[in-house]
Amino acid sequence: MLITITGGKGGTGKTLCAVNIASMFKNHGYNVLLIDGDVENPNTYLLLGGQLEKKVAVPFFKPKISEEKCTKCGLCAENCTTHALLHVNDSYPIPILSLCSGCKLCYKICPDKAIEEDYKVVGWTYKTIVNDITLMLGELKPSEARSAAIVESLLEDLDKIISENSNKYDVIILDTAPGAHCDVELLIKRADLVIPVTEPTKFGKMDLMRIMELIKLLGKDTKVIVNRSTLLGFKQEFLKELEERGIEILGDIPLDNDIVASYCQGIPIMDDKSTYNREGDGYIAFKQIFENLLKWMHNTNKKVK
Amino acid sequence: MDIIIAVPSATLNGGLNDQMDARFGRCHSFTIVTLKNKEIIEVKVTPNPAYEELGGAGVLASQAVHNSGATEVIVGSLGPNAINSLNSLKIKAYHVSSNNLSVKEAIDLYLDGKLEILESANVVKHHGGM
Numbered sequence: 001m002l003i004t005i006t007g008g009k010g011g012t013g014k015t016l017c018a019v020n021i022a023s024m025f026k027n028h029g030y031n032v033l034l035i036d037g038d039v040e041n042p043n044t045y046l047l048l049g050g051q052l053e054k055k056v057a058v059p060f061f062k063p064k065i066s067e068e069k070c071t072k073c074g075l076c077a078e079n080c081t082t083h084a085l086l087h088v089n090d091s092y093p094i095p096i097l098s099l100c101s102g103c104k105l106c107y108k109i110c111p112d113k114a115i116e117e118d119y120k121v122v123g124w125t126y127k128t129i130v131n132d133i134t135l136m137l138g139e140l141k142p143s144e145a146r147s148a149a150i151v152e153s154l155l156e157d158l159d160k161i162i163s164e165n166s167n168k169y170d171v172i173i174l175d176t177a178p179g180a181h182c183d184v185e186l187l188i189k190r191a192d193l194v195i196p197v198t199e200p201t202k203f204g205k206m207d208l209m210r211i212m213e214l215i216k217l218l219g220k221d222t223k224v225i226v227n228r229s230t231l232l233g234f235k236q237e238f239l240k241e242l243e244e245r246g247i248e249i250l251g252d253i254p255l256d257n258d259i260v261a262s263y264c265q266g267i268p269i270m271d272d273k274s275t276y277n278r279e280g281d282g283y284i285a286f287k288q289i290f291e292n293l294l295k296w297m298h299n300t301n302k303k304v305k
Numbered sequence: 306m307d308i309i310i311a312v313p314s315a316t317l318n319g320g321l322n323d324q325m326d327a328r329f330g331r332c333h334s335f336t337i338v339t340l341k342n343k344e345i346i347e348v349k350v351t352p353n354p355a356y357e358e359l360g361g362a363g364v365l366a367s368q369a370v371h372n373s374g375a376t377e378v379i380v381g382s383l384g385p386n387a388i389n390s391l392n393s394l395k396i397k398a399y400h401v402s403s404n405n406l407s408v409k410e411a412i413d414l415y416l417d418g419k420l421e422i423l424e425s426a427n428v429v430k431h432h433g434g435m
Contacts, residue, residue: 099360099386
């Protein structure tokens, strides 16, 4: 089963929910794989209290012109949709790499095979096991723009794991970046269930509506978590409005000191080894969310342990 | 020796009396002026293929300038891809800071030696905006 945790707005608690839901599944004996797809700010390992390991570079195509083979015909530059190849009569094409989308069209259509595959590193992926949860994480190299290449690389690794043994993990949780852009879309596309995490503010609602639009376009099952639900007493009003819009709620998490402390210490509050108050509002809220998740799994014939 | 200069022009008509366009990649056309001994001996106009492009306009416009035979260009602003392209093609860019000049007035400033060579981009990408 694959759950994608997203939300539109930044800082709503997506990663907080991702690590705690992962921890609750683990506590119940599920094999859990957590993938951090927020490649511009990958920090799931900090919330889990782990370290980055097994660093692998993510390569990105760039054209390399072979002057021995190039006949200066200009076909590559004429067909480059982003105009990343500068070509004038009687000269070799000059790659303008900041414009290159990495599509390899030039490489494929060159009649003289004069364009060679070259690569630059645009980021890295990591794999580590923290407290019995397998974590995969991507990191975009600062100043690089092609974040989707890192997300795609993580998904290729995921596909490899699934093709080798589809039963290796019972639950796969994908944690997305804020926003409703292509990185987020790639991760929502894979989901059996999408959980947007929002907060009862105007910003939270605005960004939730945008992400709901994307999820609807992709035709995915959705249940929302409202985090910091007791913020300034907006809870009832906010939940009512979501209900009126036909948005299903998985649960809400009140403001809670234990959650803040666990966040700062890098020990998920719901981990069975954590020492936080089992009767606290935050703890009970997460427990309720997990029960609602198990109910959803049962109703949709997902395997429940 | 003849010097051929391209001036970004605000309309498709171009020519000495057209307004100079402060934008390079997204001007409508280039007025191509040939100078001999500080005299204008020929004026031609070539459309800018890049003026409606979403991206890479600086690259396309630089190609058009090069193909017109020009080795120098007078500009108001240049983005990073445009200046890289012009440098790669060994086309010198002279900077004019005043607005609302005609193409002829820009050429006169050049002939009076009042324009300096622009060494690096002075606006960000997509400045001329689509």
